[in-house]
Amino acid sequence: MKDIQVFRFIEELDAFIVTEEFKYVSKQLGLEEWNPVVWIGRLLIMDNDFGEHLFDNWEEREEKEVLAQKLGVDSSDLMIIVADKFINEQDGPCNIPEIRKAFWTDVLKSLRLSFDLLFQKARLMNERTKELFPEDYISDLEQRITRIKNELAN
Numbered sequence: 001m002k003d004i005q006v007f008r009f010i011e012e013l014d015a016f017i018v019t020e021e022f023k024y025v026s027k028q029l030g031l032e033e034w035n036p037v038v039w040i041g042r043l044l045i046m047d048n049d050f051g052e053h054l055f056d057n058w059e060e061r062e063e064k065e066v067l068a069q070k071l072g073v074d075s076s077d078l079m080i081i082v083a084d085k086f087i088n089e090q091d092g093p094c095n096i097p098e099i100r101k102a103f104w105t106d107v108l109k110s111l112r113l114s115f116d117l118l119f120q121k122a123r124l125m126n127e128r129t130k131e132l133f134p135e136d137y138i139s140d141l142e143q144r145i146t147r148i149k150n151e152l153a154n
Contacts, residue, residue: 001153003112006037007079009105012071013064016079016108025115025148029122030129030138037079039121040111046088055079081105115153119145 004025007016018026018036026036033039038052045051060080061068068075081104083097093100122141130137138144 001115001149003114004118004152006040006111006113007108009109010071010073010078013068013073013078014080015060015064015068016081017073017077018079021152025118025152028144028148029118030126030136030141031118031122039125040113045086054085057082079108081108115148119148 004022005019006022008019009016023036026032031039033052035055037055041054042048042051045054057078057080060082061075061078064078064080065075068078081101083100083104086100086104087093095103122145126138126141
């Protein structure tokens with residue numbers, strides 16, 4: 001089964017945006033929260049809720065707003081790496097900010113996720129949603145997964 005690219009890097013902005021394909025799949029599977037990669041941020045930052053704020057970088061987005069508009073990109077879609085968000089002060093930091101930024105830029109440029117992982121995560125999130133927010137439960141999730149498998153995953 002295929003995998004899916006999560007981010008597209010925009011060199012001129014030194015920033016990422018979520019790919020259209022990943023946005024579509026995330027929406028269909030119920031993986032979106034305030035953006036389609038919140039759950040990924042949690043996994044990247046030691047699997048805790050601090051990770052959901054990995055791309056809370058409103059000041060950095062404002063700095064790039066004019067250039068983003070010139071490039072036809074909505075600055076609110078920019079995912080900008082702020083090196084200090086990757087520090088765990090319990091036992092570090094071990095690297096300088098430039099190395100952290102370069103490392104995480106490389107990681108996110110190459111980040112591809114399997115559809116199997118996305119389907120597994122969607123099922124788990126949907127069961128939790130059923131308990132906590134029944135109005136948001138996706139009753140046809142398995143049909144959506146089948147459709148995505150047929151359209152994109154093979």
